[in-house]
């Protein structure tokens with residue numbers, strides 16, 4: 523796999539860093555997650571393929587253990603507030619001195635500088651600060667955050683993974699590591715560059731929820747079907763819009779022009795009335811195989827079984843019979859091979875990892891008895 527041989531120390535955090543770690547693991551990196559001691563359950567539901575070491579960083583010996591792990595690895599991925607690692611004596615200056623090839627990824631909400639750098643926050647805060655949240659929401663409604671997708675995952679974990687891969691590529695030429703300052707505000711904004719750079723096209727001139735792509739246009743929206751499900755309509759181009767009208771059984775001559783903004787509310791009412799006459803399955807049979815850009819809105823547990831997704835194997839079933847998306851994108855020669863076995867329990871690999879990283883058995887025993895590290899066994903599945 524593309525990242526085979528790359529060793530990552532992921533310090534356990536909330537959603538963004540675990541997602542970054544899972545991406546690296548899916549594409550072949552060896553990801554060791556450093557968990558706290560005395561916790562029963564990992565907060566990481568994105569732990570696929572990772573190993574877990576439980577380590578108390580409130581003890582100087584624990585800090586020394588982490589330092590030894592980090593300087594023998596390729597990547598350190600830390601999810602803490604600015605300054606936390608420096609307080610531990612594990613800041614980038616410290617570690618890069620010992621290992622100049624180290625890639626030190628810092629995934630935060632606001633970045634390593636600026637007045638908010640030490641401020642707590644979550645996805646919605648970062649999305650709000652990026653400017654994008656102001657554009658999200660239906661007309662006459664307040665802005666809403668689309669789950670914690672945009673800042674945590676798209677602009678956070680995924681953007682950080684991109685930075686890590688870029689730094690690995692650069693290191694293959696320079697031999698040098700570097701620091702990655704991954705701010706979720708900036709990552710989200712960067713993902714949303716189109717919104718900034720398409721304003722001159724007049725795409726966002728109207729208030730929130732009244733533009734073509736923000737639920738303003740009736741041909742770019744969702745509609746309820748007679749069985750309470752929904753269809754998604756994205757018929758933007760005239761040639762696709764014509765096929766939408768045809769599929770709905772409407773007479774184009776009796777409708778207002780597609781791009782007549784003032785007629786959009788009436789057009790939306792017409793579409794809503796017609797979509798409510800048939801079930802989602804009936805509409806799918808009508809629109810499948812056409813270029814009307816109409817698709818069923820699938821719940822998570824149906825996406826896997828949709829014929830198109832099933833044909834591609836877009837979703838996988840792991841050893842715990844849990845369905846989740848397969849890694850993307852698909853590389854033709856070195857595709858990701860995600861681990862399908864169960865997630866690690868906290869501290870499951872402490873002993874084996876410390877041995878691998880050169881700690882002698884007596885020292886490991888001393889660390890265990892002092893509670894600096896913890897080693898836990900997975901409970902047998904009944």
Ligand SMILES: C[C@H](CCC[C@@H](C)[C@H]1CC[C@H]2[C@@H]3[C@H](O)C[C@@H]4C[C@H](O)CC[C@]4(C)[C@H]3C[C@H](O)[C@]12C)C(=O)SCCNC(=O)CCNC(=O)[C@H](O)C(C)(C)COP(=O)(O)OP(=O)(O)OC[C@H]1O[C@@H](n2cnc3c(N)ncnc32)[C@H](O)[C@@H]1OP(=O)(O)O
Nearest residue numbers: 536557558563565578579580602603630631642644645670
């Ligand atoms: C919208 C998302 C948030 C989604 C969160 C959900 C994934 C989870 C929310 C609720 C969870 C569920 C719930 O808890 C119930 C169950 C509990 C069970 O145990 C697990 C299953 C649950 C169902 C559980 C499942 C899920 O986890 C939930 C549903 C986001 O937006 S996430 C993005 C957040 N922002 C960032 O990541 C930006 C960067 N980070 C920060 O700004 C801060 O870290 C943050 C997030 C504001 C937290 O600040 P905090 O003060 O708490 O920490 P820091 O200042 O970073 O300092 C860390 C301190 O911890 C010390 N430390 C670190 N490692 C160790 C260690 N191994 N040993 C000892 N100590 C350690 C470190 O030294 C720092 O100490 P100091 O403060 O003294 O310096």
